[in-house]
Amino acid sequence: MYFLYFDPGLGAMIVQAIVAAIAGFLLFSKNLIYKAKMFFGLVKEDDLFDDINIKDTDIENKDDGDE
Amino acid sequence: METNKQSHDSSFRDPSGYVFLDKTLVKRCINPIYFKQYFALKNQGFFDKLFKTGLLIKHEELSANESCVVIQPEQIPFITYPYEWSFNQYKAAALLTLKLQKYCLENNFSLKDASAFNVTFYKGHAVFIDTLSFDFYEENTPWRGYKQFITHFFGPLILAHYHGTQMLKLMSNFIDGIPIKMVSSMLPFKTKINPFLYSNIHLLAKFEDKHNEDYKGETKTSSLSLKGQLNIIESLYNNIKKLTLKEESEWGSYYNKTNYSDDAFKFKSNLINSWVLKLKIKTLIDIGGNDGTFVRFIDSKIEQALVCDIDNNAVDFNYTKIKTNKETHILPFVLDVLSPSPSVGFNNKERFSFLKRIKEFTPDVTLALAVIHHMSLSGNITFDMSAKFFASFSKYLIIEFPKRSDSWVERLLKTKGEFKEHFSFYNLESFENTYIRYFDIIEKQSIDNSERIMFLFKVKDV
Numbered sequence: 408m409y410f411l412y413f414d415p416g417l418g419a420m421i422v423q424a425i426v427a428a429i430a431g432f433l434l435f436s437k438n439l440i441y442k443a444k445m446f447f448g449l450v451k452e453d454d455l456f457d458d459i460n461i462k463d464t465d466i467e468n469k470d471d472g473d474e
Numbered sequence: 475m476e477t478n479k480q481s482h483d484s485s486f487r488d489p490s491g492y493v494f495l496d497k498t499l500v501k502r503c504i505n506p507i508y509f510k511q512y513f514a515l516k517n518q519g520f521f522d523k524l525f526k527t528g529l530l531i532k533h534e535e536l537s538a539n540e541s542c543v544v545i546q547p548e549q550i551p552f553i554t555y556p557y558e559w560s561f562n563q564y565k566a567a568a569l570l571t572l573k574l575q576k577y578c579l580e581n582n583f584s585l586k587d588a589s590a591f592n593v594t595f596y597k598g599h600a601v602f603i604d605t606l607s608f609d610f611y612e613e614n615t616p617w618r619g620y621k622q623f624i625t626h627f628f629g630p631l632i633l634a635h636y637h638g639t640q641m642l643k644l645m646s647n648f649i650d651g652i653p654i655k656m657v658s659s660m661l662p663f664k665t666k667i668n669p670f671l672y673s674n675i676h677l678l679a680k681f682e683d684k685h686n687e688d689y690k691g692e693t694k695t696s697s698l699s700l701k702g703q704l705n706i707i708e709s710l711y712n713n714i715k716k717l718t719l720k721e722e723s724e725w726g727s728y729y730n731k732t733n734y735s736d737d738a739f740k741f742k743s744n745l746i747n748s749w750v751l752k753l754k755i756k757t758l759i760d761i762g763g764n765d766g767t768f769v770r771f772i773d774s775k776i777e778q779a780l781v782c783d784i785d786n787n788a789v790d791f792n793y794t795k796i797k798t799n800k801e802t803h804i805l806p807f808v809l810d811v812l813s814p815s816p817s818v819g820f821n822n823k824e825r826f827s828f829l830k831r832i833k834e835f836t837p838d839v840t841l842a843l844a845v846i847h848h849m850s851l852s853g854n855i856t857f858d859m860s861a862k863f864f865a866s867f868s869k870y871l872i873i874e875f876p877k878r879s880d881s882w883v884e885r886l887l888k889t890k891g892e893f894k895e896h897f898s899f900y901n902l903e904s905f906e907n908t909y910i911r912y913f914d915i916i917e918k919q920s921i922d923n924s925e926r927i928m929f930l931f932k933v934k935d936v
Contacts, residue, residue, distance in 0.1 A: 456566065
């Protein structure tokens with residue numbers, strides 16, 4: 408059960424199916440382009456922000472200086 | 475401790491629990507309605523994982539009975555709000571929220587909301603501070619925080635991308651997020667032919683408009699696969715990560731534009747350093763602190779340095795430095811000293827004004843380097859007003875006074891034209907005579923090769 412203490416927006420709930428389909432298509436095609444760029448060595452990494460995934464190593468190696 | 479818990483003024487929306495102050499400590503009471511979620515998060519070790527990744531602020535459980543579980547989070551000395559963040563800070567907060575949602579989904583949980591006020595900056599990082607935002611993931615349900623994410627995060631960011639960082643300040647008027655219709659109307663036409671922007675902004679606005687009168691709640695519940703939801707989150711993440719500002723960084727060459735010689739610059743930073751050392755300062759605020767240059771020159775161990783500036787780009791530059799150097803003691807934020815963040819929300823008490831927060835924080839010293847001429851000459855703030863302001867939140871003040879003959883001052887005065895006479899009060903004598911009504915002078919030192927004087931003041935005992 409969710410506590411609806413704010414309105415998630417009915418339109419926003421419905422539209423997510425379409426947003427997700429478009430996002431899926433874009434991710435798929437961008438992934439292809441990315442792989443092609445990798446192949447030709449054209450990929451630049453952004454070092455200010457990580458990617459979305461949390462790896463197990465993030466948990467183990469996290470510096471806990473304040474502990 | 476269990477009795478007389480007065481909930482914090484900004485903690486009333488979510489029935490899962492509330493924040494309260496126990497003397498000066500921030501604590502949280504969890505209501506029975508949220509026990510199931512809380513104990514699942516705790517017993518399955520998900521809280522621990524979140525602490526270890528640094529995504530969620532740490533807490534410890536103090537007591538538990540059948541009516542309330544009390545937890546105490548790690549105390550954050552100074553909270554900044556979304557409308558005080560620079561562009562990349564805003565991005566970091568948005569990315570944190572998406573990262574967290576993805577991680578939640580992988581562990582069978584979900585964020586039930588995505589408010590930008592759930593995030594703040596602490597020890598150099600964005601951190602999630604709403605411990606009760608987690609709920610169980612229900613299969614094939616869309617993300618309930620989606621619209622909130624767009625109106626709190628993606629909307630302001632995409633507006634800033636097209637129209638500049640002033641757009642981020644809109645959040646102080648729209649604490650429930652910038653209306654999606656408004657975001658949609660403010661974006662250029664070409665965003666309608668971009669499938670990503672079209673679907674996340676324009677189409678969302680259309681759907682919201684179409685369904686906003688469904689008061690009967692009869693419309694069928696929508697469904698979305700887990701994969702679908704992950705697609706939305708990942709594409710938002712990738713796009714926000716790449717988002718940049720169009721505006722030129724005016725700040726970039728700031729220190730080339732100053733009228734300092736290298737020697738004067740060095741002299742000034744050494745002087746600040748020696749005064750700070752002598753006073754055994756632990757906390758400070760640098761008002762008009764630019765990218766934190768002078769704070770970084772301080773050798774002694776500062777626990778918390780707040781560095782604020784009116785220029786979003788300067789704050790951004792500071793934030794980038796903090797991230798790159800992994801600094802933990804500097805907290806940068808955007809502040810217009812002529813119009814500091816107000817109190818907003820219900821009863822004007824939901825989000826606190828800058829003044830209320832800084833008075834609670836009471837930094838040991840305030841640095842006001844090269845700001846007094848801007849306050850006096852651009853903002854028409856009298857010396858009496860600025861002295862009263864500076865005397866209201868810290869015990870010591872290190873202030874730099876550029877004399878009338880300083881080139882910056884001359885330039886500012888020139889822009890006044892005939893009105894210039896009105897500013898005849900701007901001189902060293904009148905500055906000193908006014909400030910000693912509120913402060914005692916501890917040190918006074920002119921900077922060689924410049925038209926500037928440094929003062930170390932101590933607030934008069936009341």
